[in-house]
Amino acid sequence: AQSVTQPDIHITVSEGASLELRCNYSYGATPYLFWYVQSPGQGLQLLLKYFSGDTLVQGIKGFEAEFKRSQSSFNLRKPSVHWSDAAEYFCAVGAPGNTGFQKLVFGTGTRLLVSP
Amino acid sequence: EPEVTQTPSHQVTQMGQEVILRCVPISNHLYFYWYRQILGQKVEFLVSFYNNEISEKSEIFDDQFSVERPDGSNFTLKIRSTKLEDSAMYFCASSDPSGAEAFFGQGTRLTVV
Secondary structure, rough: OOOOOOOEEEEEEEEOOOEEEOOEEEEEOOOOOEEEEEOOOOOEEEEEEEEEOEEEEEOOHEEEEEEEEOOOEEEEEEEEOOHHOOEEEEEEEEEEOOOOEEEEEEOOOEEEEEOO | OOOOOOEEEEEOOOOOOOEEEEEEHHHHHHEOOOOOOOOOOEEEEEEEEEEOOOEEOOOOOOEEEEOOOOOOOOEEEEEEEOOOOOOEEEEEEEEOOOOOEEEOOEEEEEEEE
């Protein structure tokens, strides 16, 4: 069965510093991979996705992620964090459903705190 | 930009009562989903809906849950007899005909007291 592991429950980063959030997945075939962000009390906003092709994908808000098949990883990065980036970040893998849709399997999330 | 809308944003209900959570998916989308997030936990898949029937459901989606697309625009989740453990944020999502990417609504926070 598909699974996603986000090993860091909380991460604190100073404003302006770089960020890397880790994500490892378990899936038998080429995965569809996603990063979502959730601000407190809000819904899920898609940051970026990987379906195929270039393994370095660019997303919104200056985020990028790199798919590494050999490591089963899809880590999220940002070169310079802003205070508004403080939120919960979820990695997800798309698992094919019965009729061609992608059922998402989420990781447990990483809460990002940004210190001044 | 098209978006998935959910109503209400917050609902409080007494244990044993029925609730209906409502969603308006993006208009040209064909796949519809409900996910659930219990406070402090990860987002979990509940059910997918395609071509006016359930396509797949998780073990969480037991007989007290049902989904319906009563007209051309709404997609509803009904919980027949709510339990305390049903308290959670419920997210509706929809995908375009490729089924590849889900767009999420802002969620309905359900509190069962």
